[in-house]
Amino acid sequence: MKNRGLKQLFNILTICLDRITQYRLANLVTVLLLTATLSLPALFWLVTANLNKLSHQWYNSTELSVYLKSDTKNSDIENLMAQLRKNESVADSHYISPEDGLKEMAQQSNLQSVLSTLPNNPLPGVIAIKLKTTENLSEAAKNLQTSLSANPIIETVQIDSLWLQRLQSMLSTLKKLSFILGVLLIIGGILIVSNSIQLMLEKHRHEIAIYQLVGANSLFIRAPFLISGLFIGLIAGMLTWIVVNSILIWLLPNVDNLAALYQTTFQLTDFGFFEGLILCLVSGALGTVGAVVASRHYG
Amino acid sequence: MIRFEHVTKEYANGHIALKQVSFELKDGEMAFLTGHSGAGKSTLLKIIALLEDCTVGKVWLGHHAIANIHRHTKPLLRRRMGVILQSPMLFLEQTAYQNVALPLLINGAPTKEIPRRVRAALDKVGLLNKERVLCSNLSLGEQQRTNIARAVVNRPTILLADEPTGNLDPDLANEIIQLFTEFNRIGTNVLIATHNLSLIDESQYRVLHLNQGRLVSN
Ligand SMILES: Nc1ncnc2c1ncn2[C@@H]1O[C@H](COP(=O)(O)OP(=O)(O)OP(=O)(O)O)[C@@H](O)[C@H]1O
Numbered sequence: 001m002k003n004r005g006l007k008q009l010f011n012i013l014t015i016c017l018d019r020i021t022q023y024r025l026a027n028l029v030t031v032l033l034l035t036a037t038l039s040l041p042a043l044f045w046l047v048t049a050n051l052n053k054l055s056h057q058w059y060n061s062t063e064l065s066v067y068l069k070s071d072t073k074n075s076d077i078e079n080l081m082a083q084l085r086k087n088e089s090v091a092d093s094h095y096i097s098p099e100d101g102l103k104e105m106a107q108q109s110n111l112q113s114v115l116s117t118l119p120n121n122p123l124p125g126v127i128a129i130k131l132k133t134t135e136n137l138s139e140a141a142k143n144l145q146t147s148l149s150a151n152p153i154i155e156t157v158q159i160d161s162l163w164l165q166r167l168q169s170m171l172s173t174l175k176k177l178s179f180i181l182g183v184l185l186i187i188g189g190i191l192i193v194s195n196s197i198q199l200m201l202e203k204h205r206h207e208i209a210i211y212q213l214v215g216a217n218s219l220f221i222r223a224p225f226l227i228s229g230l231f232i233g234l235i236a237g238m239l240t241w242i243v244v245n246s247i248l249i250w251l252l253p254n255v256d257n258l259a260a261l262y263q264t265t266f267q268l269t270d271f272g273f274f275e276g277l278i279l280c281l282v283s284g285a286l287g288t289v290g291a292v293v294a295s296r297h298y299g
Numbered sequence: 300m301i302r303f304e305h306v307t308k309e310y311a312n313g314h315i316a317l318k319q320v321s322f323e324l325k326d327g328e329m330a331f332l333t334g335h336s337g338a339g340k341s342t343l344l345k346i347i348a349l350l351e352d353c354t355v356g357k358v359w360l361g362h363h364a365i366a367n368i369h370r371h372t373k374p375l376l377r378r379r380m381g382v383i384l385q386s387p388m389l390f391l392e393q394t395a396y397q398n399v400a401l402p403l404l405i406n407g408a409p410t411k412e413i414p415r416r417v418r419a420a421l422d423k424v425g426l427l428n429k430e431r432v433l434c435s436n437l438s439l440g441e442q443q444r445t446n447i448a449r450a451v452v453n454r455p456t457i458l459l460a461d462e463p464t465g466n467l468d469p470d471l472a473n474e475i476i477q478l479f480t481e482f483n484r485i486g487t488n489v490l491i492a493t494h495n496l497s498l499i500d501e502s503q504y505r506v507l508h509l510n511q512g513r514l515v516s517n
């Protein structure tokens with residue numbers, strides 16, 4: 001009995017392979033449509049990943065501004081400076097006196113005439129601190145901020161990375177958006193595959209009717225279509241990988257130029273082997289699901 | 300055993316093809332189904348072949364009530380039937396041999412047995428010399444006989460034939476009916492739908508007569 005089952009499986013596989021090759025089910029248009037559909041979220045993911053990396057790189061230039069109370073004695077300031085120089089997380093620190101601050105402000109802002117009418121200097125003394133580069137810089141900045149806040153001569157400690165925080169929150173919005181986009185386009189991809197498999201099923205209705213007539217079961221009838229769905233998905237996944245990487249290679253000179261302008265170097269995150277593999281798996285699964293959906297009423 | 304209990308069939312477009320049809324075909328019985336065109340003969344056969352559902356009433360295949368048969372069981376039951384539909388259901392781009400071998404392949408028959416059984420079936424319908432010919436190159440009558448060979452190759456327990464002799468000359472038609480009676484002799488249920496009254500007149504078998512969807516004589 002077991003032998004008969006194997007025999008049957010073998011026969012079915014032979015006919016199935018034969019049917020796939022003769023139907024030429026791997027529909028090129030479907031593959032291309034699916035590739036276009038998948039390229040969009042893949043590119044979106046890539047942009048997000050690169051912005052993410054860039055923002056981390058920019059975090060490395062984090063500075064802290066320490067605002068001193070207005071009646072602070074010079075000796076206290078020097079003590080604090082000495083303390084900061086000893087601190088391991090501090091790369092550089094320098095003191096900007098209220099007078100220097102006023103001068104700088106006057107230079108930068110064309111407000112000289114207004115500033116000169118002020119009865120006394122409203123600016124506090126400021127210590128600008130540059131942190132050493134570490135893995136978790138924002139953490140280090142926060143730690144330093146809390147430890148300094150306890151000092152009675154310090155009014156406030158400000159981390160000068162508000163805009164980076166804004167970028168970060170923008171990025172998290174972007175991540176959510178790309179997730180939603182991904183989900184929508186995955187549904188779109190399933191619909192594309194299921195629609196084209198449905199057309200194929202329609203085209204081969206007569207054959208399916210014959211198979212049903214002689215007692216073929218549901219799996220036998222559906223297998224070539226399910227396998228086609230899988231292949232459409234896998235091929236589209238590979239094509240998407242190629243398309244996205246081609247776009248990256250095309251963009252690379254621009255990114256390098258841009259990075260040179262900002263006097264930084266930036267290594268673009270690319271779509272590597274691992275990402276490609278995941279893409280193919282997702283895409284293959286998507287094609288199979290599309291075929292399952294399309295052929296659910298058959299057999 | 301095939302039993303119809305007050306079966307009514309209404310197609311999706313509202314046409315009622317069978318009205319309150321009741322009859323029983325005992326195990327091993329053979330019968331003819333007649334009636335003018337549009338009377339519902341094909342519809343009745345398709346219901347037995349599990350290709351159409353009935354709208355009202357009950358149909359029994361042995362101890363199975365058709366309405367309760369799970370869709371995964373239907374293929375298994377179909378493998379025990381030989382079904383000849385009115386329009387040839389063949390793969391035209393395949394040879395007669397390949398077409399007849401299909402039920403055996405799907406049913407997982409031993410490879411060694413397949414050629415012998417396919418040739419035996421083709422021989423019974425007089426097509427042994429055409430086994431390598433593509434079905435698209437066969438005459439209509441030959442296609443019909445290929446269809447019949449495929450229906451009997453798996454030694455079915457129920458044989459359903461819809462106008463099996465439509466394109467055959469009287470001699471061949473008689474031979475085919477002879478073939479069906481041979482199957483009936485070894486216990487196969489046979490139901491043949493036909494217009495060909497001369498076939499029926501010559502036989503002693505039971506006749507079910509449909510008129511506009513109603514069973515008028517049994
Ligand atoms: N799929 C369908 N949808 C709607 N009406 C149908 C369908 N199939 C058959 N009919 C109608 O049901 C009636 C019975 O059809 P059926 O094919 O059973 O007749 P028949 O007795 O086999 O006729 P014939 O001798 O011409 O083959 C016909 O009037 C036909 O138009």
Ligand SMILES: [Mg+2]
Pocket residue numbers: 340341342385461
């Ligand atoms: Mg008919």
